[in-house]
Amino acid sequence: MSRFKSTPSLSRRTVLLGAAGLLGGLTACGSSTDKASSGGKTELVYRLWDEQQEVGYKKVFEAFTAENPDITVRMEVLPWDQYWTKLTTELASGKAPDVFWLTVENFPDLAGKGVLAPLDDVIAKAGLKLDSYHPNVVQSYKFEDKQLGMPKDLGVVGLLYNKALVSKAGITMPDQLTWAPDGSGNFLEIARKLTVGDKQWGFCSWNHSQTQWLNWIASNGGKAMDKPYGTFDFAGQKSIEAMQWARDLIFKWKVSPDGTRTNPPTGQATEMFYRGEVAMFPANNALLPYALPEVKFPIGVAALPAGPAGRTVVINGLAEVMFARTKHPDEAGKLIAFLGSEKAQKLMGDAGYIIPALNDAGAGYAAYWKKKGIDVQPFLDSAAGSTVNMPIAEGWTAKVAEINKTANNLYLNKTEVPGIATTMDKIGNDK
Amino acid sequence: MLKPAPRRGRQAQRQRQTLAGYAMLAPSLVGVLGFLLAPVLIVIVLSLFDWKLLATPEFIGLANYRELFSDSDVWHSFLVTLYYVLICVPGTTILSLLLSLLVNRKLRGMKYFRALLVIPWMATPVAMGLVWTWIFDPGRGALNQFLAVFGIDGPAWLSSSLLAMPSVAAVHIWQFAGYNMLFFLAGLQNIPAALREASALDGASPVAHFFAITLPLLRPTMLFVLITNVIGSFQAFDTIFVMTEGGPGNSTEVATYLIYDEAFRKYDFGYASTISVLLFVVILVVTISQFVYFERRTTYDFS
Structure with a gap:
């Protein structure tokens, strides 16, 4: 991109500025290093690409922190294209966000690589049942009989x-x-x-x-x-x-x-x-x-x-997945369980962002869109x-x-x- | 009479000077080593490994290179790249030279024209690529709407394997012509006015003056423009990535796009590095040949 701009006159200043920028970028990019700051508080990083849903998730994470006062969640929104290249290189280097979004299409490239934490224990411990989510989404994130993704929403x-x-x-x-x-x-x-x-x-x-x-x-x-x-x-x-x-x-x-x-x-x-x-x-x-x-x-x-x-x-449902080498597996597990809960899924559904992957939780979604003058019932019926x-x-x-x-x-x-x-x-x- | 300083003192002084020199160089050197040389070396090392991202790298010697030479996709991409370079380099060079002649006049407001021509180079290539896909849109695009004024039914520029490459190359030329014009302009203004007067006295026509005087004296600029353009065209990626993603089919799949595809779609970093090394060698050979060719034909002395 800057091939013509930098090469002919690579002055010391540009190099230094570039270096500073790069270092700044490196330290600023979100990965779950030791963010456990004073007082036993933990900050988890949650990565997504949808800037509309980011607004909705603010409420979700407020509710989460209300239930878990020691854990806060920081969101990182990346544009779609950058999302995958950055995520993959981060996973390879062992520093990735604690919890991030995944699509059906990108699942096979990560599933067998040991970078996604199996969630079966987390789900069982939280008292959640996988058969209460849309079977297609559950199935999409299953690999060798392990559930690697928490069903998030339905794309119908x-x-x-x-x-x-x-x-x-x-x-x-x-x-x-x-x-x-x-x-x-x-x-x-x-x-x-x-x-x-x-x-x-x-x-x-x-x-x-x-x-x-x-x-x-x-x-x-x-x-x-x-x-x-x-x-x-x-x-x-x-x-x-x-x-x-x-x-x-x-x-x-x-x-x-x-x-x-x-x-x-x-x-x-x-x-x-x-x-x-x-x-x-x-x-x-x-x-x-x-x-x-x-x-x-x-x-x-x-x-x-x-x-x-x-x-x-x-x-085409999305899932939230957990980085296998997260520094905070317990906290990230709590977050995953919360995201799968009726409370979180309805918060997002009722605000019209998503059709929850959780069965029979779509009424709020339909009500939201009805107010906007759109009858979304055919989506729910099709699903x-x-x-x-x-x-x-x-x-x-x-x-x-x-x-x-x-x-x-x-x-x-x-x-x-x-x-x-x-x-x-x-x-x-x-x- | 001054006595020469004792030998040891001179040596120490020279050492100090050398050290001071390196100390002043250090900041740049760190940049060049860290951000230019080190990545090149790392890529060369990686090309000897079978490294699918998220898997453990495995040393495989020259196996990637053996695969490279029998990989028709790679050869195809280098031919496509060559095609791109052969459109872009002459296109950009000739257009920027003509533009520089045009704006090398003292007219009111000329500096605004100059600035205007450089704007395409200042804009973000990705944004420009996006705007050009709209311009090239067969139905509503500005280009075909314009052609429709003359009753011409414009083609689908970017969906035709025949037209896609010239179309993206045209964007490249448009993007860099104004920028390269600046170098030619600087070159033109370095040519002493006396030569202009002398050739006019001898009765040379403006065209003869251009080919006999101006062009030969622009050779140092020409060398620089050609070399940076050849390198830049070989490395072109962003506009192609935005406008065609290498398609339709693989008609615009240049080498850099193939490298991106291997690295970030197939996560095969070892093989992607191998193609990068090949591209590096090709560019190196072409650049050195250019230097050798111009060395014997360039004068830097205008007096």
């Missing part, structure tokens, strides 16, 4: 829609949307009615595994993967049909912009929904707090369309119905990046779908 996929465009087209959203690979079903019908020229699309079929093609595959009766750490089957007939459908929505039925405008990393799919160019847009419920300030229209929520095999949606986890495999962060890159081709109509699917399998099943 639902269909957001632009109420202004829908009512302008004179459509009432049916209770149940349906789709099938041959184009039958009321979903496509509605999407076509909502498509106007080449300025407004009824739907956005774009390369986003969690909210798009993984759901098409599951609701077509296919399986992206047979079991966690199992074998990928993108080239299976049902999966190929589903991925072909994702493409047909663009090139055959013409109800969606194509990949040149939506493919990551440069695509603008979400922004197109915000701008009112796309009427129906599948999203994780976690998008709502971000979407609301961006849009000038009321947002409606429907459940994803049901396919030939019914409706199955992806659940209670048939659900599927995101696939995971050894070395997943590297593989998933490659698979997602390959899936960009689904949205470009250049190469045949079966060939793309075979390549995705090859990447996933490698080694």
Whole structure:
């Protein structure tokens, strides 16, 4: 970044300033060194990437410190990209935050490495029961029969829609949307009615595994993967049909912009929904707090369309995990247990940040969003119905990046779908 | 007549001077050793290890290098890098030279123009990359909107494997042309005005003057600009990371991006170090060749 700025005139001053900055950075970065200050007080470091939820967690940690006067929690918010590179290098150097957030996709890279503390004892000691949390989230953070993550929240996929465009087209959203690979079903019908020229699309079929093609595959009766750490089957007939459908929505039925405008990393799919160019847009419920300030229209929520095999949606829940080499295992354990408690989960849910991973704790979440004029019940219903986890495999962060890159081709109509699917399998099943 | 100081005294004095010299150098030296040389050595050592982050490093000698030479991804990334360098270096150099000729005039407000041209270099590359992805957006981007005025249906710049590389390279050129212009400008202002008058008296046209007088006398500047540009283009990462992430496919996967991918996506720090060493050697060889080429053709004396 500063390659031109520093090299030609590397003066003593810049070097010294740089050194000072670096040292400052090193000492300032949060890791659980000996922060047990005077009076037996302990400060734990809690790392997250969501600056909206940071506000909510302030209340959670106030409640925690009220119950545990000797323990305070300091939050560190890092931007998404930096979060993972920094976390990994910190874990390798043996100095990481005491408690931090983890995603399903990043779990396999850490699970077998001994850097995450098993939480079974903590959970048992606190009197918590794992079967009172959403099974998908519990399962996602299990490794070799050990629970390495405390289920935090549910990311459920639902269909957001632009109420202004829908009512302008004179459509009432049916209770149940349906789709099938041959184009039958009321979903496509509605999407076509909502498509106007080449300025407004009824739907956005774009390369986003969690909210798009993984759901098409599951609701077509296919399986992206047979079991966690199992074998990928993108080239299976049902999966190929589903991925072909994702493409047909663009090139055959013409109800969606194509990949040149939506493919990551440069695509603008979400922004197109915000701008009112796309009427129906599948999203994780976690998008709502971000979407609301961006849009000038009321947002409606429907459940994803049901396919030939019914409706199955992806659940992408987060977990809080504990660094195995934390200097304060007892205190961090207490914090983990508190975060899993009904009190903490409801504090976050009732403030509308998350759907708690704890079962039957979503009422406050629904009430919060009702006040904002959005009925989120379809998210909760979808989570209670048939659900599927995101696939995971050894070395997943590297593989998933490659698979997602390959899936960009689904949205470009250049190469045949079966060939793309075979390549995705090859990447996933490698080694 | 002054007697020469006794030999031992002179020696002691020289030693003191040497020590004082090093003492004054020390702060810079610490920086250079600690932040430039040490990392290079560490990377060379790491390249001899099989080190997946979070696992124990294991010494494997030259195995990483053997893998390197049969790894088609690596060769592809170096070809892509070469392509990038071949667009960026001539592009930046020629454009910055032209700009410097343009702003090397005494007109009112000229210093504001100069400052304006340097702004792209002062802005954060990541932010610039983001802004350019908006400009390149096929539907609403400023570029295609502009082309639409002339009835041209602009392409999807960053989603086409053919156009993605020239597009990100164009951003690089835009970003560094103004900055390099400053060096040429300094070079131009060092050329004595007498030469201008002499060539005019001899009846040389402005074009002839430029090629026969200005350009040869700019060689020291040219050497500096070319070398820093070649190094910078070989190491380009940030705009590519933001704009294409090496895609579509691997059409913009330059060497630095591959290194990032190996290190921070696959956590294979040993192999990432090996690719870094290769990149280091390539840049070193290219830079030395440039020096050798220019050494025989450069004059620093304008009198």
